[in-house]
Amino acid sequence: MTFDDPEVAANMGYGYGFFAPGVADSGVNDYIVSTNIIKAHAAAYKSYKANYTGQLGISLTGNWMEPMDEFSPEDWYASDRAMQFSLGWFASPIFGSGDYPQVMKDIIGDRLPMFSDEEMADIKGNATLTLRYHFVNHYCITAIISKPYNPFPCFVRN
Secondary structure, three states: OOOEOHHHHHHHHHOOOOOOOOOOOOOOHHHHHHHHHHHHHHHHHHHHHHHOOOOOOOEEEOOEEEEOOOOOHHHHHHHHHHHHHHHHHHHHHHHOOOOOOHHHHHHHHHHOOOOOHHHHHHHHHOHHHHOOOOEEEOOOEEEEOOOOOOOOOOOOOO
């Protein structure tokens, strides 16, 4: 396994600063770190595939988000957005398109480091093996309510 709960490492270590190395810069460093983790996973996969046989995976955090009001379209959109900022943050590049979810790119803007075309091809290409050996840690279900967007850089506010 290359990484266990990379979202937790990015958020808690470089966003909120609760875990080592204790950097509290949410909305900036957590996105830089996540980009480096995804690139590192892709590089490890590529090296492993070239030199070894066996399985290689990654363990993601996948808490489920539900709308607070099941009849509110805004809450449904907010819960989907929260899922994209949680599980989609790492799953979309690794198991999907090779890039971050569009909603993240739209909201975060230039604070979210972009992958080059070559990096996206490498990242997307590592899904063939990890699809069989991936893990999702599910800790809770969260009820989400829609609130107006706050432009202050912070992962939770995004």
